[in-house]
Amino acid sequence: MNNINIKITTPFWLNYFKLIKNEMLPYQWAVLNDTADIVIEKERDAAYIPSQKSHAIENFKIAAGLKTGHHYGMVFQDSDVYKWLEAAAYCLKRFPDKEVQKITDDLINLIGKAQESNGYLNTYFTIEAPTRKFKRLYQSHELYCAGHFIEAAVAYYEAVNNKHALNIACKLADHLCHTFGNAPNQIHDYDGHEEIEIGLLRLYKITKNKNYLNLAHFFLYERGKDPEFFHKQVSADPDKSVLIEGMDNFKASYYQNHKPILEQTTAEGHAVRVTYMCTAMAMLANEADDTAILEAAKKLWQNITQKRMYITGGIGSTVIGEAFTTDYDLPNDSMYCETCASIGLIFFAGNMLKNDINSHYSNIMEKALYNTVIGGMALDGKHFFYVNPLEVNPAICHTNPSKSHVKTTRPAWFGCACCPPNIARLIASLDSYIYTIKNNIIYCNLYLANCCTLSVNGKNIAFTEETNYPWDGNINFTINTARQFGLGLRIPDWCESFTLKLNDKNLLYNIKNGFIIIDRNWSVNDQIELILSMPVQIYTSHPSIIADSGKLAIQRGPLMYCLEGVDNGSNLHLLYLSKNAIFTEQQKNSALGNIITLETTAQKLCSDFNWHNHLYYNARHIKNKFIPQKIQLIPYYTWGNRGENEMRLWLNEYNS
Ligand code: FUB
Ligand code: ZN
Secondary structure, X not given: OOEEEEEEOOHHHHHHHHHHHHHHHHHHHHHHOOOOOOOOEOOOOOOOOOOOOOOHHHHHHHHOOOOOOOXXXXXXXXXXXXXXXXXXXXHHHHOOOHHHHHHHHHHHHHHHHHOOOOOOOOHHHHHOOHHHOOOOHHHHOHHHHHHHHHHHHHHHHHXXXXXXXXXXXXXXXXXXXXXXXXXXXXXXXXXXXOOHHHHHHHHHHHHOOHHHHHHHHHHXXXXXXXXXXHHHHHHHOOOOOOOOOOOOOOOHHHHOOOOOHHHOOOOOOEHHHHHHHHHHHHHHHHHHOOHHHHHHHHHHHHHHHHHOEOOOOOEOOXXXXXXXXXXXXXXXXXXXXXXXXXXXXXXXXXXXXXXXXXXXXXXXXXXXXXXXXXXXXXXXXXXXXXXXXXXXXXXXXXXXXXXXXXXOOXXXXXXXXXXXXXXXXXXXXXXXXHEEEEOXXXXXXXXXXXXXXXXXXXXXXXXXXXXXXXXXOEEEEEEOOOOEEEEEEEOOOOOOOEEEEEOOEEOOOOEEOOEEEEEEEOOOOOEEEEEEOOOEEEEOOOOOOHHHOOEEEEEEOOEEEEEEHHHHOOOHHHEEEOOOOOOEEEEEEEXXXXXXXXXXXXXXXEEOOOOOOOOOOOHHHOOEEEEEEEEEEEEHHHOOOOOOOOEEOOEEEOOO
């Protein structure tokens, strides 16, 4: 993102960076090495999900010939290691550390040893199924894993200027360029899970090797040309054993393989796959000036964010296939909202901004980040949600098998551990999402305190930003470079009033595509003061969202708020809130960190009827009444950190 140097100083985010460095990465490394004393949970009840151990590093040792034994874990277990390595790379850039770098260097050596001489790299197939390579692309995740390794290698090279991982990545990518393509002796197809396209495009960006760009183009444009491709591949495979149980009945749309990608106008199938595909589409549009693919990506963006997204930035309405369903189908208690899917949405938004400056990408990026993504990890950095509900009743989650995926507190790890290291790599690379630089303008997508030096049209621009965001909306910029350039200030979609001053004088402005552009010949020490007023907002939903009908959601700044049983008692579904409710804000330093809680009075629905022995009764004979109850709301991202209890984000509306 043209950034040369961004030093984030906001306490809110510094805490996360320290948590990642001091707790999360060492913890995850221990889990990947099977030395952490933890219980690994299945992400849902299914016999085939592994949960004995991670074994991820052991798999590499076996593939490298350093140990004997079998592969254990998901067929894509390698990707957990690669995402961890990518996160460690970003962390090393921020906090250089010789001991950590020794671990990462040794890991890269191990990965290099596990790579086959022709460049092929995948521990499952090397150990267990060498004759089945690339024969079951809908399940195999071989290219998915390759994409994650390539991303990690690029990040490592950029972070510590060490080419070892990059060389392994190029050898792997060269092998793929040789194996896949339109020539008669090549495989004409693509992976069941998009990701390689992102890796190749990142590799192209730093190596400028056009083969990588061309292969990414090929994979994207081949997708969906033959919706039967995956089935045909399985029919041709003489070995009928499956690589991942439970995937056989998924339709072509699960893999975004139902139509060529330029013809896809709705987000279908597995939500993470969709966002990775869209990210790659936006990246290709940017690298190759491909306007057709950009227009297709815009349509998918609109469908997701205008019709298929939760107010938390979560996506994926069903556990079956971890997938999208249809427009406005957004149930709050059985949804999926996988953490990785919101991370993918942030990747998509960040890359769309490079093509098409518009604050709606930044608004959604912010929404997903401050709600689903950071909510996906516990405040201790060692427990994680795979699935992010907006409403939880523990007794029901524990007994209703259709909700076995809805965890009431964050588990230590999962049989399929895609989310924990994905959160680590996203947060550790947060600086790359703050600004987008285009046409001599620096657009501020995310507000957070930082000192930075950015390269704009080949010239360095330095400034500092001070703010206590997301807790308040006072934002001050001090310019440290005298030069002509534009500063684009996002006016968030939740903000209804703001003031803007340049050197203490009110500034006239226009808002274009959600940004105010201040384009001037700046002097050193010029000051910009933007005050975004951040009152509590009460949101309602589109009338077609059945699950939210007659309900209200509370937001302050970018943060969604929710109720938990520990603060408000049980039966949260009996609480009703007026849209005229007055809230008091309380700054609290508690088990949930230093946060702002919201307090107000709700109405609790009570009936004087003795319901004992009755499940239903004639409503005309019952008198219900509302009794005022003080309630406390906490930021959604902090829920589930004080043990198991009820939680609810959408509250019944009280019409007085
Ligand atoms: O298939 C690889 C990863 O596992 C997906 O991205 C996640 O949704 C989980 O299914
Ligand atoms: Zn995940």
